[in-house]
Amino acid sequence: MAITLNINGQDHMIDADPQMPLLWAIREKAGLSGTKFGCGIAQCGACTVIVDGNAVRSCNTPLASAVGKAIRTIEGVSVNNDHPVQLAWQELTVPQCGYCQSGQIMSAVALLEKSPNPSDNEIDKAMAGNICRCGTYPRIRAAIHRAAEMSKT
Amino acid sequence: MNTPSFSRRNFLKVTASAAGGLMVGFSLPTALQAAMGEAGEINAWLTIDPDNIVSIVTPQTEMGQGAWTAIPMMIAEELDVPWENVRSVRADANRHVNNADLYTTTSTGGSTTVSRRHPYMMQAGASARERLRVAASKRWDVPLEKVVAKQGYLTAEHEEHGVMQGTYGEFAADAVAVTLEAEPAIKAYGDWWLLGKDVKRLDVSSKTNGTAVYPIDVTVEGMVYAAVQACPVPEGKLVSFDFEAVKGMPGVIAAVELTQVKDVPAFTDLRSAVAIVAESWFQAKNALAVMPIVWDFGRGATISFESQTAEALSLLAAPGTVLKDEDGNVGKGLDKGVNHDAVPDLIAASAKLVTGEVYSRPFEAHATMMPPCAVADVKADRVDVWTFTQDIGRSLNEVADQLGRDTKAVFLHQTQLGGGFGGGYNMDVHRQAAAISAAVGKPVKVIRSREEDIAQDSQRPPVWGTYKAALGEDGLPVALLTHFVGEEKMPAFAQRGVANMPYLIPNRRHENSFVQNHIPIGYHRAPGANSNGFIVEQMVDELALAGGWDPLEWRLKLTEGMEPWQRVLLAMKAKSGWTTDMGDGEGMGLAVVESHGTIAGCVATVSVTRRGQVFVDRLQYFINSGYVINPLNAREQAESSAVWELGHAMFGGLQIRDGRIVNTNFDSYPLMRMPDTPPEIEVNLEMSEDQWWGGLGEPTGPPTPPAVANAIFYATGTRVRSTPLSKAEL
Known part of the structure; x- marks a missing residue:
């Protein structure tokens, strides 16, 4: 069946x-x-994309439910890898193996669009659905604050 | 006649300093480049192109630990070339395997890329630099000792022509033909200009825009997808399956039976399994999920973690065996003239005996964020493979073995790994992809579902351990007897961090026993030490308290004269704010474990709520690996190993029932998430810098769980002897 x-x-x-x-x-x-792809059951967040402004787990979102909506993936965050979140991630050398980081970045972008200056608690809440086996959480937390700061200027 | 040549960039500088007379033989850069031909491969490790860009080859796998940056750093240090001119490129596995292991090894584990490999990698850089110097000395007709190689330029004072200068790129083609009379020595610590500085890993930016390529991202023209299922009870065999029941489902192409190549449960053999091949992975997975399959579960069908624990407890009730290491020594700690034979009598006669209870750690999975995945394109004359592996050479050989092909016709391409942690060794996903591609005659991408990944992973084995110690008048142990029970397939894991504990106890005896186990076993970030450290370092606190010693002072006393340990322990004392008395509900605990030649100490601060919920508030690390070539990367790895192992200690633990692992996805096998991560992870690098090198990819893991458990004890008075700690009743 053809779907747009x-x-x-x-x-x-x-x-x-x-x-x-x-x-x-x-x-x-x-x-x-x-x-x-990380888990297939919306538990790890590696598949996170933004649909109409909300971070969603694409691994258990049926295709049909995304029709007519604006879907954003990591490839759409910026053309030149220079969105404040990407720049902050680079500055603080967040990614290690990097496999989960597209999902982490999409969750962070969605968070910052709703809450431009999030507290640690807000960050913990928004990022709790994204697992990183390399344990880059402290750097992710710092990089979200850094991205918030960069977005202000 | 030798013709001096110049790069455009340096032309003005050189003419100015040489006061004329240097125009002889000057070539325009474009003509120069044309004359030089293609990029010059000085040796198998590096290529220098005419623009002076140096491409350095990485035989080791990148899985976030920084190998693709560390290897170029070590070689660039010796070559003496600006870091911004360096490109990191992948080694050709086919060339390695078919040229007598050209790169020595492609294995990537044991935290060895820097610690063990630096001598020959730095040698490759030094050798190339010397050959460039010889090439310049010949072309310029100046004595070799006058040629200086620095930051990508060769410079010499010529008797007639004055200062001569050229880029490495201009001499690369000549250097290819140079043979050195003797290899130069590599630099000593202190002579470094690049090593020892913070360098950002080169691949970071490719991991912020989705462009980094992992095996799961590889696409080949005409490729189809496969979902696989091996027997849920490891070592079991496929009896039959009913493809007719699912062949009409959308997109389904074929079912392929996968059989073991050898009829023994080998670590890297193909396991008995069945695959469904379809036009999309989703279709393959759906069909596999409903296809009727009959298995013969084999010898493991009645085993559970509880049955293994019961077996372990009965083994602990009787004496074990004293194991010897590869050199015949009874553990590293016992080659210092201590008497292990005297221990049973000393324990039996002790007036001040401390009897430990049983500690344990369960099985843990790797659960790399990228589930195991491989792409294989098997053609009549050539095989191409992209796979989840920590050893491209070994995996290439395995694919050749699987298909019965000559290794010369197998090409295994290095990609990024979505985590490794030891999981990329005992892995058969590339055998699966090769076998399926050969069967269907098309390129195939195999992706394991998360459930299949955890069910079929080569797990970290469990351990059970206990001890007895006889204390002397001063409260310090006179004799120590430990008994650790491991699993039968990898007995060494039950010794690491035990037999080589550093403590100067005059009589030590380390016994082992082993439970039957059908679950595949593998390396798991700091193997052995990761589980055993939990037991040994809580035992130490129990012994210290029983003898009336402060746990930190006890460790300092029993490592007297051992500089690397003293350095770590004294730093902990000076910088951590160490105390065993923080007040109700709060506690500070410490542990120090050696693994991979590195001593890592952890001080954990926890708070425990009235309902018994544990929060790890702060983790401080004190690490001595001898040297560190990239402090930034060292800190990243220290943080990473810490969070990794804290996750298993707090939440992990595989459950086994009826021979199979039952918690096979992140809903039932919970791991560390951001809200659980301590707000503060502090890393102190305390380096001895005295001619020994340890690894840094793993060592902060092992001391983390015992430091947290010790902290829980000081916060609550309750000692937790098994993990996950979050399930402890406090």
Whole structure:
């Protein structure tokens, strides 16, 4: 079945089962591999994308539910890898293996768009759904504060 | 005639300093480059192109630990080339395997990339630098001792022509042909210009925009997808499956049976499994989930963690065996003239006996954020593979073995790994991909579901341990007997951090026993020490308190004269604010464990609520690895190992029932998340700098759980002897 998805401002015609998780449509059909598969049950956040401004786990979001909505993936955060969150991540050398970081960044971007100057508690709450086995949490927390600071100037 | 040559960048500087007369033989940069030809490979480790860009080869895998930066750093240090001119490029596994292990090893584990590999890697850089000097000395016709190689430039004072200067790139082609009479010595600590400085890992920015490539991201023209299931009870075998029941499902192409190559449970052999191949992975996974499969579960079907624990407890009730290490020594601590034979009598006759209770740690999975994944494209004359591996050479050999192909026709491409932690060794996902691609005649991407990953992972084994000690008049132990029970497949894991504990106790005896186990076992970040440290370092606190000693003073006393340990312990004393008395509900605990040649101390501060909930408020680390080549990367790894192991200690633990692992995803196998992470992780680098090198990818893990458990004891008076700590009744 042909479905139109709007990803990073571009329409993609996708021929797939409407029940297919959005993650696999993004990766296999739209060819955007920055969004990762981690658990398949919305527990780890590696697949996080932003749909109409909200961070969602694409691994258990059916394709059909994203039709007509604005989907943003890591590839749509900036053209030149210079969104304040990306710059802060680079400055504080947040990523180690890096596999979870697309999801971490999408959760952080969604958080900062809603709360431009989040407290530690807000950060903990917004980021609790994203697992990082390299344990980069202290740097992620610091980088979100740094990105908030950079966005002000 | 040798012709002096110049780079455009340096032309003005050189003419100015040489006061004319240098225009002879001057070449325009473009003509110069054309004359020089292609980039010069000075040796297998590096290539210098005409623009003076140096490409340095990395045989080791990058999994976040920084290998793709550390290796270029070590070589650039000796080559003496500006860091911004350095490019990090991947080693060719095919070339390595088919040229007598060209890069010595491609294995990436044991925190060895810097600690053990630096001599030959730095040698490769030094050797290239010397060959460039020889090339310049010949072309310029100046004595070799006059040629200086520094920051990408060769410079010499010529008797007639004055100062000569050229880039490495201009001499690379000549240097390729140079043979050195003798290899130069590598630099000593203190002569470094790059090593020892904070350097950001080169691949960080590729991991902030989704462009870093992992095996799961590789796409090959015409590729199909496979979901796999091995027998849920490890070592079990596939009996039958009913493909007819699912072959009509959307996108389904084929079912492929995977059989063990050898009929023994080898660590890296293909396990008995079945795969569904489909046009998308989602379709393959859905069909596999409903396909009827019959298994023969084998010898493990009745085993549970509880049954293994019961077996371990009965083994602990009888004497164990004293194991010897590879050199025949009875543990490193016992080659100092101490008598292990005297221990049982000393314990039996002791007037002041301390009898420990049983401690344990459970199985833990790697659960790398990227579930195991591989792409294989098996063609008649060539095989290409991208896979989850910590050893590209070994995996290439395994693929060749799987397919019965010559290693010369197998090409295994290095990608980023979405975590490794030891999980990329005993791994058969590339065998699966190769076998399935060969069966269906198409390129295939295998992705393990998270459930399949955790069920089939090569797990960190459990351990159970206890001790007895006879104390002397001064409250210090005269004799110590430990008994650790490990699992049968990797007995060494039950010794690490035990037999080599540093404490100067005059009579020590370390016994072991082993439980039967069918669960595959593997290396798991600081293997052995990660679990054993929890037991040994709580035992130390129990012994110290029983003898009336402060736990830190006890450790200082029993490592007297051992400089690397004293350095760490004295730093802990000076900087941590150490106390065993913080007041009700709060506690500070410490532990110090050696692994990978590095001594790592941890001081943990916890608070425990009235309901018994534990919060780790602060972790302080004191690390001595001898040297550190990149303090920034060292801190990153120290933080990483700490959070890694704190996660297992607080929340982890695999449950085994009916021979299978039952908690196979993050809902039932909870791990560290941001709200659980201490707000403060402090890393102090306390380096001896006296000719020994330890590794830094793992050592802060092992002291973390015992430091936290000791802190819980000082906060509550309750000693927690098993993990997960979050389940302890406090």
